[in-house]
Amino acid sequence: MSIWHTKSTDEVLKSLGTSANGLSGTEASERLKKYGHNELQERAGKGPLRMLWEQFTQTMVLILIVAAIISALLGKDIETIAILAIVVLFGVLGFVQEYRAEKAMAALKRMVVPTVKARRNGKVQELSARELVPGDVVLLEAGNVVPADMRVLESANLRVQEAALTGESEAVEKETDRFESEDLPLGDRKNMVYLGTNVAYGRGMAVVTGTGMQTELGKIADLLQEVEAKQTPLQKKLDQLGKLLAILGFVAAALMLGIGVLIGEPLEDMFLTAVSLAVAVVPEGLPAVVTITLAIGAQRMLKRHALMRKLPAVETLGSVTIICSDKTGTLTENRMTVTSISLPDEQIDFTGNGSVQVPEKAALALTIGMLCNDSIIKSDNENEPQVIGDPTEGALLLAANRAGYEKEALEQHLPRVHEEPFDSTRKRMTTVHKIPAGGFDLPELNHLAKASYISCTKGAVDSLLKISDQVWVAGRAEQMTAAWHEQLLEVNNQLAQNGMRVLGIAFRELQEPNNHGKPLEEKLIFVGMMGIIDPPRAAVKSAVATCRTAGIRPIMITGDHPLTAAAIAKELHITDNPEAITGEMLNNMSETELEEAVGRVSIYARVSPEDKLRIVEMLQKKGDVVAMTGDGVNDSPALKTANIGVAMGITGTDVAKEASDMVLLDDNFATIVAAVEEGRVIYDNLIRFVKFSLGGNLGKVLVMLCAPLLGINIALTPLQLLWLNLLTDGLMGLGLGTEPAEADTMKRPPRSPEQSVLTRKDLIHVSWSGILIATITLGMGAFYFDPTNMQDTRWQTMIFATLGFTQIGHALGLRAYGHSVFSLKSNPLILVMAALTFLLQIAAIYVPFLDKFFGLTPLSLQELGLAVGAGFVTLTAVLIETYLSKKRSASL
Numbered sequence: 095m096s097i098w099h100t101k102s103t104d105e106v107l108k109s110l111g112t113s114a115n116g117l118s119g120t121e122a123s124e125r126l127k128k129y130g131h132n133e134l135q136e137r138a139g140k141g142p143l144r145m146l147w148e149q150f151t152q153t154m155v156l157i158l159i160v161a162a163i164i165s166a167l168l169g170k171d172i173e174t175i176a177i178l179a180i181v182v183l184f185g186v187l188g189f190v191q192e193y194r195a196e197k198a199m200a201a202l203k204r205m206v207v208p209t210v211k212a213r214r215n216g217k218v219q220e221l222s223a224r225e226l227v228p229g230d231v232v233l234l235e236a237g238n239v240v241p242a243d244m245r246v247l248e249s250a251n252l253r254v255q256e257a258a259l260t261g262e263s264e265a266v267e268k269e270t271d272r273f274e275s276e277d278l279p280l281g282d283r284k285n286m287v288y289l290g291t292n293v294a295y296g297r298g299m300a301v302v303t304g305t306g307m308q309t310e311l312g313k314i315a316d317l318l319q320e321v322e323a324k325q326t327p328l329q330k331k332l333d334q335l336g337k338l339l340a341i342l343g344f345v346a347a348a349l350m351l352g353i354g355v356l357i358g359e360p361l362e363d364m365f366l367t368a369v370s371l372a373v374a375v376v377p378e379g380l381p382a383v384v385t386i387t388l389a390i391g392a393q394r395m396l397k398r399h400a401l402m403r404k405l406p407a408v409e410t411l412g413s414v415t416i417i418c419s420d421k422t423g424t425l426t427e428n429r430m431t432v433t434s435i436s437l438p439d440e441q442i443d444f445t446g447n448g449s450v451q452v453p454e455k456a457a458l459a460l461t462i463g464m465l466c467n468d469s470i471i472k473s474d475n476e477n478e479p480q481v482i483g484d485p486t487e488g489a490l491l492l493a494a495n496r497a498g499y500e501k502e503a504l505e506q507h508l509p510r511v512h513e514e515p516f517d518s519t520r521k522r523m524t525t526v527h528k529i530p531a532g533g534f535d536l537p538e539l540n541h542l543a544k545a546s547y548i549s550c551t552k553g554a555v556d557s558l559l560k561i562s563d564q565v566w567v568a569g570r571a572e573q574m575t576a577a578w579h580e581q582l583l584e585v586n587n588q589l590a591q592n593g594m595r596v597l598g599i600a601f602r603e604l605q606e607p608n609n610h611g612k613p614l615e616e617k618l619i620f621v622g623m624m625g626i627i628d629p630p631r632a633a634v635k636s637a638v639a640t641c642r643t644a645g646i647r648p649i650m651i652t653g654d655h656p657l658t659a660a661a662i663a664k665e666l667h668i669t670d671n672p673e674a675i676t677g678e679m680l681n682n683m684s685e686t687e688l689e690e691a692v693g694r695v696s697i698y699a700r701v702s703p704e705d706k707l708r709i710v711e712m713l714q715k716k717g718d719v720v721a722m723t724g725d726g727v728n729d730s731p732a733l734k735t736a737n738i739g740v741a742m743g744i745t746g747t748d749v750a751k752e753a754s755d756m757v758l759l760d761d762n763f764a765t766i767v768a769a770v771e772e773g774r775v776i777y778d779n780l781i782r783f784v785k786f787s788l789g790g791n792l793g794k795v796l797v798m799l800c801a802p803l804l805g806i807n808i809a810l811t812p813l814q815l816l817w818l819n820l821l822t823d824g825l826m827g828l829g830l831g832t833e834p835a836e837a838d839t840m841k842r843p844p845r846s847p848e849q850s851v852l853t854r855k856d857l858i859h860v861s862w863s864g865i866l867i868a869t870i871t872l873g874m875g876a877f878y879f880d881p882t883n884m885q886d887t888r889w890q891t892m893i894f895a896t897l898g899f900t901q902i903g904h905a906l907g908l909r910a911y912g913h914s915v916f917s918l919k920s921n922p923l924i925l926v927m928a929a930l931t932f933l934l935q936i937a938a939i940y941v942p943f944l945d946k947f948f949g950l951t952p953l954s955l956q957e958l959g960l961a962v963g964a965g966f967v968t969l970t971a972v973l974i975e976t977y978l979s980k981k982r983s984a985s986l
């Protein structure tokens with residue numbers, strides 16, 4: 095066991111060959127070579143061999159193998175080989191698809207490696223957590239996942255939640271002193287932080303003592319590996335459907351055998367025909383199509399900036415009924431600008447750019463805004479000044495800059511000695527600064543009473559007014575009377591009504607930095623308010639409109655003021671009901687009141703992360719499928735509970751990302767809507783494949799069963815049947831999986847997650863398309879069948895050709911509504927597959943040795959034309975059905 099916790103911080107730095115300034119770049123790369131990347135070695139996933147083995151042990155494939163054994167026992171070598179070829183082909187196809195899907199998901203996972211702030215060459219840099227080496231000095235803040243095992247060098251209320259390692263859910267306060275005892279349990283080593291735990295609160299600095307597999311988590315990494323990837327609900331349902339079809343296949347085979355024997359066919363031949371029919375009914379292509387459609391879907395979503403962390407989410411997205419979104423940064427740009435400063439006795443207009451002359455009395459508000467601030471401004475001469483850190487704080491810095499103040503100089507003059515970090519429940523932040531012995535440099539502030547420390551607080555105005563008992567007017571503190579209170583609230587409301595975020599500024603004087611252990615945030619002197627604008631994002635208004643036409647209710651949940659929230663909601667047309675509910679109101683509601691409220695109200699303001707959880711739970715209880723955004727540490731429970739937890743890629747904390755199903759790479763609300771659309775498309779495509787496959791298989795079964803009843807012979811030989819099965823289920827089916835969005839994908843209501851895989855409408859389609867294909871095919875067969883000339887297999891060739899071409903027509907007819915059937919651009923794959931299937935059919939009929947092999951007769955051009963015409967008839971019939979059904983749903 096490592097004993098870093100028993101050493102002092104200096105000893106630790108020394109034995110790691112580093113300093114508080116961090117390693118040099120060259121030393122860090124040397125160490126990276128020596129220790130390797132900071133990552134846990136994943137137990138090699140499933141492994142290609144295992145994956146291949148699984149392909150061949152699936153129920154459907156096992157049925158095929160049994161069929162092959164039966165035909166081998168019957169001495170039918172060619173059929174045996176043909177069935178085995180199908181086994182191998184679908185096995186390999188399934189394997190390739192699953193392998194690609196797994197690789198794609200692994201690549202997606204790698205994209206969410208967190209970045210860390212580390213000190214190298216004395217400068218703070220952002221690095222990928224993979225690059226960390228022992229000796230690196232890392233800055234930690236609330237929301238970080240601890241990126242390695244580290245010894246704490248500095249702790250400003252640093253609290254770490256270590257449940258992943260110790261099982262203890264209460265966050266542990268970290269300290270820097272050494273401990274005597276070498277064998278303290280991990281949970282008691284309060285000067286250490288460990289890989290995989292979460293910073294719940296505060297800030298800190300720590301030096302890396304171990305990375306990758308050399309960490310405490312590394313030691314137990316093997317235990318943490320997920321045993322089996324879970325199937326999505328749809329995958330499960332489709333699996334059941336596949337099994338049901340396998341049973342139906344057996345029934346059809348038994349019937350076929352019975353009918354054949356009744357009409358006097360040799361038992362042996364009939365047995366083989368029956369087996370081939372069973373093979374034709376089993377949708378072998380299904381598992382491969384499902385896996386790849388979901389994985390390709392995840393990649394399409396990535397192109398639209400939505401990173402899927404969990405595969406089932408791809409599917410769930412399609413049935414989302416409510417999107418609960420933050421306001422700041424998701425609906426708005428998070429480009430904050432102070433446009434007004436409101437002092438108790440004066441409003442100062444702060445619009446415009448460039449330096450401004452502000453009245454002396456605004457100095458205190460600007461100074462506090464700058465001191466109580468963790469952001470920094472990076473500016474070089476060429477580019478616009480850039481904010482690093484929280485944009486709200488950045489706005490305060492830029493405003494103070496415009497008035498001529500510099501943060502660095504101010505902080506040197508008034509060094510920070512203590513702090514209470516911002517959190518979204520208190521909605522405020524406080525820093526304590528030492529006042530220099532000689533008083534302030536700034537003449538404007540000199541009239542502050544001589545104290546040793548000044549405590550600066552900024553935060554939501556309502557939250558500050560509750561703890562302020564004085565107000566700063568004309569250079570001195572006055573009692574906060576009811577009249578003042580009311581007047582200040584009134585100004586706050588006016589600013590908020592214009593969609594502004596308003597930050598209150600307050601201070602108090604202290605004799606001791608920690609106020610002798612008594613609360614810092616009370617008895618404050620209220621100084622003024624900063625009105626900050628944050629414009630709505632350009633693309634969001636249309637995304638909100640799309641959402642609403644798609645039957646999805648957008649809900650805004652924000653920590654901001656209700657009037658600000660309502661103003662932005664109005665601008666974006668989020669709801670027709672202007673009512674806003676606050677967190678406080680939520681807390682006073684009974685369950686039934688809440689249930690009623692969430693059905694009606696779409697704006698929630700001043701909410702805490704706990705309120706978010708209550709809202710999600712209630713919406714889900716009402717039967718909604720909820721997507722919920724979140725960025726903070728405390729958002730994890732809500733993100734995990736939501737059907738789709740959505741984390742912010744840019745401003746989100748690592749902890750929020752880890753709890754989410756999907757990460758928005760651009761933090762944009764419009765991206766959620768785009769992902770929902772992709773989710774719907776993917777679902778549509780899977781259903782499309784199932785409809786195609788079932789309709790075609792029904793057609794084949796009917797042809798086989800009915801032909802003898804109509805006085806025609808057994809319609810197709812086993813080989814012909816197997817060949818058709820391969821072309822349709824295999825080639826055409828795959829092409830259907832990549833269709834684009836339909837014209838009305840986002841104009842119809844969400845699909846209910848309870849809905850069975852195939853709706854009544856889908857089942858009707860399967861039935862009629864199967865019957866149509868069978869009727870046309872049997873008609874052709876009957877027309878050409880000549881019982882007096884059994885040597886000529888023209889009739890059988892017609893059946894064979896017609897079945898193939900009608901199925902091409904069927905697949906093309908099922909293409910996405912709103913695109914031309916022969917449009918190459920929207921989905922080239924399906925046209926390539928259709929052309930390939932057509933050519934292979936032609937080859938089977940006309941290539942001399944192939945036609946012998948299949949027992950076919952070359953057709954005349956006229957006959958071929960007739961069979962192709964049958965394909966067009968099927969295509970037209972499907973198109974008419976789609977047209978009528980879309981017309982009916984539009985008129986509803």
Ligand code: ATP
Pocket residue numbers: 420421422423484486487516517518521522523552553554555595596597651652653654655
């Ligand atoms: P949304 O939930 O829409 O994204 P938000 O996440 O910005 O909004 P919070 O961060 O919870 O909301 O902020 C809530 C309130 O806390 C703000 O309205 C503001 O008054 C105050 N606030 C925000 N940032 C700070 C900060 N850095 N320091 C002090 N107070 C802040």
